[in-house]
């Protein structure tokens with residue numbers, strides 16, 4: 001088994017001390033920071049599957065979430081060096097929020113960090129953000145892209161409502177909307193009326209970069 005797979009296993013087994021020690025060790029021995037990050041993402045997906053099957057419960061969700069948050073603080077400085085982010089001149093303005101009813105923020109925080117590392121000006125509104133606030137802050141920030149995060153099924157309607165509000169206010173054509181989160185797919189994207197969906201941060205960043213370089 002590869003070292004990153006062993007790391008995934010340790011996270012899934014809730015061996016926090018072991019997982020964090022392995023994380024440090026892998027990064028110090030020059031394993032690509034994105035590979036270490038992916039090990040965590042794979043583990044979260046497995047924890048989610050076990051939760052669905054009734055093998056894991058809320059404490060495991062909480063524990064894995066905490067592990068990932070702590071790990072991100074360790075990984076962050078290395079992401080810069082790994083080339084995942086090249087700080088160029090500020091390229092575009094993206095407003096990011098986890099929509100109302102949803103408090104999952106690990107993926108959102110990752111996308112905010114990576115967007116910043118990639119030269120975007122980011123306004124991160126946090127979690128459980130009401131539609132009104134997303135709309136007014138997007139206007140005030142003059143956002144070129146609105147990035148909505150959500151992991152719950154009940155996040156789809158608030159996302160759809162954001163797009164509808166943009167349409168009602170006549171500003172839909174001047175802003176791109178991208179939705180992200182593990183559950184997103186083409187069908188949800190069409191339901192929401194977003195311009196694109198992603199289930200991983202790297203894809204999201206290259207898409208947003210291409211929008212900005214094509215000038216939206």
Ligand code: B12
Nearest residue numbers: 048065103104105106107147149152153180181182201204
């Ligand atoms: C950790 C976790 C929690 C933690 C969250 C901690 C935190 N601070 O975020 C806690 C314990 C709080 C939690 C609570 C709940 N959870 Co939860 N949770 C998870 C778990 C295991 C991992 C989520 C995660 O962080 N993944 C890792 C990150 C890195 O991945 P990601 O979010 O997908 O983000 C990546 C991409 O999607 C993308 N991305 C994300 N957002 C955005 C935005 C933009 C703009 C872009 C470009 C990209 C992008 O970039 C990220 C990096 O690549 C998932 C299982 C899963 N498979 O997702 C369940 C899961 C999401 N939870 C679930 C549920 C049911 C709940 C609860 C309702 C449980 C309960 N009964 O109370 C509550 C909901 C609370 C609420 N109102 O929001 C379900 C949702 C099912 C559904 N269909 O609605 C899941 C899928 C588990 C399952 N399989 O059943 N949870």
